[in-house]
Amino acid sequence: xxxxxxxxxxxxxxxxxxxxxxxxxxxxxxxxxxxxxxxxxxxxxxxxxxxxxxxxxxxxxxxxxxxxxxxxxxxxxxxxxxxxxxxxxxxxxxxxxxxxxxxxxxxxxxxxxxxxxxxxxxxxxxxxxxxxxxxxxxxxxxxxxxxxxxxxxxxxxxxxxxxxxxxxxxxxxxxxxxxxxxxxxxxxxxxxxxxxxxxxxxxxxxxxxxxxxxxxxxxxxxxxxxxxxxxxxxxxxxxxxxxxxxxxxxxxxxxxxxxxxxxxxxxxxxxxxxxxxxxxxxxxxxxxxxxx
Amino acid sequence: xxxxxxxxxxxxxxxxxxxxxxxxxxxxxxxxxxxxxxxxxxxxxxxxxxxxxxxxxxxxxxxxxxxxxxxxxxxxxxxxxxxxxxxxxxxxxxxxxxxxxxxxxxxxxxxxxxxxxxxxxxxxxxxxxxxxxxxxxxxxxxxxxxxxxxxxxxxxxxxxxxxxxxxxxxxxxxxxxxxxxxxxxxxxxxxxxxxxxxxxxxxxxxxxxxxxxxxxxxxxxxxxxxxxxxxxxxxxxxxxxxxxxxxxxxxxxxxxxxxxxxxxxxxxxxxxxxxxxxxxxxxxxxxxxxxx
Amino acid sequence: xxxxxxxxxxxxxxxxxxxxxxxxxxxxxxxxxxxxxxxxxxxxxxxxxxxxxxxxxxxxxxxxxxxxxxxxxxxxxxxxxxxxxxxxxxxxxxxxxxxxxxxxxxxxxxxxxxxxxxxxxxxxxxxxxxxxxxxxxxxxxxxxxxxxxxxxxxxxxxxxxxxxxxxxxxxxxxxxxxxxxxxxxxxxxxxxxxxxxxxxxxxxxxxxxxxxxxxxxxxxxxxxxxxxxxxxxxxxxxxxxxxxxxxxxxxxxxxxxxxxxxxxxxxxxxxxxxxxxxxxxxxxxxxxxxxx
Numbered sequence: 001x002x003x004x005x006x007x008x009x010x011x012x013x014x015x016x017x018x019x020x021x022x023x024x025x026x027x028x029x030x031x032x033x034x035x036x037x038x039x040x041x042x043x044x045x046x047x048x049x050x051x052x053x054x055x056x057x058x059x060x061x062x063x064x065x066x067x068x069x070x071x072x073x074x075x076x077x078x079x080x081x082x083x084x085x086x087x088x089x090x091x092x093x094x095x096x097x098x099x100x101x102x103x104x105x106x107x108x109x110x111x112x113x114x115x116x117x118x119x120x121x122x123x124x125x126x127x128x129x130x131x132x133x134x135x136x137x138x139x140x141x142x143x144x145x146x147x148x149x150x151x152x153x154x155x156x157x158x159x160x161x162x163x164x165x166x167x168x169x170x171x172x173x174x175x176x177x178x179x180x181x182x183x184x185x186x187x188x189x190x191x192x193x194x195x196x197x198x199x200x201x202x203x204x205x206x207x208x209x210x211x212x213x214x215x216x217x218x219x220x221x222x223x224x225x226x227x228x229x230x231x232x233x234x235x236x237x238x239x240x241x242x243x244x245x246x247x248x249x250x251x252x253x254x255x256x257x258x259x260x261x262x263x264x265x266x267x268x269x270x271x272x273x274x275x276x277x278x279x280x281x282x283x284x285x286x287x288x289x290x291x292x
Numbered sequence: 293x294x295x296x297x298x299x300x301x302x303x304x305x306x307x308x309x310x311x312x313x314x315x316x317x318x319x320x321x322x323x324x325x326x327x328x329x330x331x332x333x334x335x336x337x338x339x340x341x342x343x344x345x346x347x348x349x350x351x352x353x354x355x356x357x358x359x360x361x362x363x364x365x366x367x368x369x370x371x372x373x374x375x376x377x378x379x380x381x382x383x384x385x386x387x388x389x390x391x392x393x394x395x396x397x398x399x400x401x402x403x404x405x406x407x408x409x410x411x412x413x414x415x416x417x418x419x420x421x422x423x424x425x426x427x428x429x430x431x432x433x434x435x436x437x438x439x440x441x442x443x444x445x446x447x448x449x450x451x452x453x454x455x456x457x458x459x460x461x462x463x464x465x466x467x468x469x470x471x472x473x474x475x476x477x478x479x480x481x482x483x484x485x486x487x488x489x490x491x492x493x494x495x496x497x498x499x500x501x502x503x504x505x506x507x508x509x510x511x512x513x514x515x516x517x518x519x520x521x522x523x524x525x526x527x528x529x530x531x532x533x534x535x536x537x538x539x540x541x542x543x544x545x546x547x548x549x550x551x552x553x554x555x556x557x558x559x560x561x562x563x564x565x566x567x568x569x570x571x572x573x574x575x576x577x578x579x580x581x582x583x584x
Numbered sequence: 585x586x587x588x589x590x591x592x593x594x595x596x597x598x599x600x601x602x603x604x605x606x607x608x609x610x611x612x613x614x615x616x617x618x619x620x621x622x623x624x625x626x627x628x629x630x631x632x633x634x635x636x637x638x639x640x641x642x643x644x645x646x647x648x649x650x651x652x653x654x655x656x657x658x659x660x661x662x663x664x665x666x667x668x669x670x671x672x673x674x675x676x677x678x679x680x681x682x683x684x685x686x687x688x689x690x691x692x693x694x695x696x697x698x699x700x701x702x703x704x705x706x707x708x709x710x711x712x713x714x715x716x717x718x719x720x721x722x723x724x725x726x727x728x729x730x731x732x733x734x735x736x737x738x739x740x741x742x743x744x745x746x747x748x749x750x751x752x753x754x755x756x757x758x759x760x761x762x763x764x765x766x767x768x769x770x771x772x773x774x775x776x777x778x779x780x781x782x783x784x785x786x787x788x789x790x791x792x793x794x795x796x797x798x799x800x801x802x803x804x805x806x807x808x809x810x811x812x813x814x815x816x817x818x819x820x821x822x823x824x825x826x827x828x829x830x831x832x833x834x835x836x837x838x839x840x841x842x843x844x845x846x847x848x849x850x851x852x853x854x855x856x857x858x859x860x861x862x863x864x865x866x867x868x869x870x871x872x873x874x875x876x
Contacts, residue, residue, distance in 0.1 A: 491853055
């Protein structure tokens with residue numbers, strides 16, 4: 001599974017935002033051709049895309065580079081795909097993905113582009129941010145091997161469902177978030193949690209990241225470079241977790257050598273699943289530590 | 293989508309309750325032939341129905357008038373439908389609707405009645421209040437164009453699922469409530485939230501209405517006229533929301549004219565979904581203000 | 585539905601644990617051949633099983649006796665089934681059940697064993713503790729009449745979904761727990777809630793039991809005899825509930841005789857579902873009181 005702690009998005013038509021990316025720490029950078037780029041700017045931005053991508057790649061980035069195209073039924077989408085898949089990006093993000101059917105034209109375009117450029121492979125990160133998207137998330141996640149992740153867009157979801165009010169605790173989207181994580185992880189792809197729009201409220205970002213992390217999310221949509229720093233921190237095992245996990249694995253392996261499969265460890269009755277999870281924590285910490 | 297902030301139900305055999313309706317403010321009034329009318333009274337109440345409906349309509353009501361018939365497999369249901377669809381009601385409510393299959397006999401009866409009375413159209417409000425109802429809610433909501441709404445019946449649901457204990461916070465029905473809103477709104481019909489049985493506890497009614505409203509519900513089952521007043525208040529945009537929404541839309545449209553698609557507005561990073569939602573808040577406020 | 589307040593599990597290869605069972609109060613005892621018994625001990629434990637089961641049955645148990653075999657794709661499973669179904673156990677528990685397909689080999693083995701021993705009938709308690717298990721739980725529960733219950737394994741589930749962090753309040757598994765109860769009770773079988781691993785923290789066991797009970801669970805996985813005592817207490821109606829229920833039923837039946845179907849009772853507006861639930865509480869209390 002890809003490391004996707006921080007998925008940083010900015011409008012593709014705002015060079016002042018993009019220039020900052022060279023000093024950022026995100027795991028994935030996303031040039032937004034959809035909502036972030038207004039109608040009147042879409043065509044010009046699309047034309048500028050090869051130069052934007054080339055410049056970003058030249059300057060060096062800490063993570064992968066994606067473009068968010070327009071949504072499934074938008075008239076912009078075919079032209080977006082033509083422009084985007086001719087560049088050196090790592091993949092596309094599809095907003096408002098509502099069904100397996102809607103995924104198909106994007107996969108087709110990618111397969112054509114991959115055939116034309118042997119060795120090149122594009123990823124897809126699907127946006128689950130509508131009533132239909134949440135209802136169909138399990139099928140969408142399992143539909144195509146290009147999918148490396150889905151992100152949950154709480155604001156678009158709340159708008160599409162209609163009448164929802166977003167709260168700080170977020171119980172109104174607990175069902176949707178739970179369903180997205182479950183669908184993504186059942187298909188063994190990553191799940192990226194929604195954005196916190198108040199980009200100066202670091203306390204809310206921390207609380208919301210922790211809740212998302214508890215639910216199983218692998219990372220967070222970030223709308224500001226500072227959020228990417230924080231997300232990298234919150235979506236990784238803590239030193240305490242790593243330490244606890246190493247000790248638990250050692251104690252369990254010791255017991256196993258004595259023919260014992262269930263042990264009492266620091267007050268907990270421990271067997272298979274906790275040992276497997278502890279090994280997962282150690283492996284995740286190692287993978288993050290060994291990032292280039 | 294119909295305005296259904298308050299869905300006020302009372303037993304069809306209790307004239308003292310019904311007489312008060314002329315001075316009530318509900319968006320929908322429901323004469324209950326099911327649980328509210330005991331077995332021994334059902335036949336007599338059915339016979340009195342034409343007169344009850346005529347008198348209610350004559351006196352004037354602030355909203356639509358529905359009859360809740362008996363449940364899908366009840367021997368009363370065919371006779372209920374015969375009696376009800378010969379009156380001037382606006383529609384029927386079906387309790388304990390568990391599947392698309394169970395909906396069919398009601399739709400059939402309505403279609404026959406509509407053919408016999410050209411121009412007359414009956415609505416259906418489905419009761420989602422069983423394990424099967426919650427499991428099948430998405431299919432039920434999309435099954436027939438007569439459906440204008442579904443309501444979630446938490447007490448019946450808890451009884452059918454079995455063993456549930458209802459709490460003030462209501463986390464035990466969060467999954468079911470979320471699923472009902474999602475299924476209803478995916479089909480673009482309204483969703484009405486469960487009743488608060490302690491009709492004198494206005495604080496609980498407020499808390500529970502706010503939770504339901506956050507989840508996306510459009511209104512609430514009311515069992516007392518006072519609850520309908522409160523529901524009308526809680527299931528409408530607040531003055532603060534309307535004001536915030538108008539300012540947000542103005543600021544965004546101003547930015548758009550300058551080729552900008554993402555703006556910082558009062559501490560929030562704002563783009564498409566929030567603008568769309570703000571326009572929805574303004575439109576909802578206007579619709580409610582222009583009610584007859 | 586079986587009374588399954590306490591489902592007490594222990595490794596099948598630890599005689600010191602099993603000897604204590606004769607003085608325990610669990611509704612169901614489970615000998616664990618899966619995670620609790622390490623790889624190196626599985627074969628020997630399987631061979632010892634006839635003697636272990638015979639001894640436990642001879643000593644007398646307060647509840648039924650089950651064996652948890654290995655998981656669907658494990659090479660141990662066919663040998664487990666051969667050994668287990670030749671003994672006098674009451675049923676098998678299947679860990680990590682992910683689909684109806686995975687259930688089939690177990691049902692086949694049971695049907696063969698039942699044919700060979702006329703009159704003998706084995707129950708199945710399925711473990712829902714993976715992403716697929718939770719996604720498919722409704723179908724699994726309805727798949728075969730041998731299923732008497734499912735249990736939710738939160739630790740295995742969190743490990744399989746990946747990245748989840750377990751918290752004391754447990755909102756990260758609310759979706760999964762809700763789905764398991766709904767699937768089980770729609771099929772009219774029992775649902776057993778997850779374990780509390782810190783077996784000395786009785787306060788957490790109480791809180792978590794109450795949350796599970798509110799959600800509709802019928803009992804709890806127990807990993808210590810003391811937890812079984814507590815679960816028996818928490819997963820039964822309280823004296824207050826029984827008293828309230830008796831009074832409510834009496835008041836309602838009195839009103840019914842006067843042709844009234846909705847009554848105000850101690851501040852609540854009461855009709856069908858609450859009366860049915862109150863009768864259920866009284867019946868559950870009677871069933872528990874009359875246990876041998």
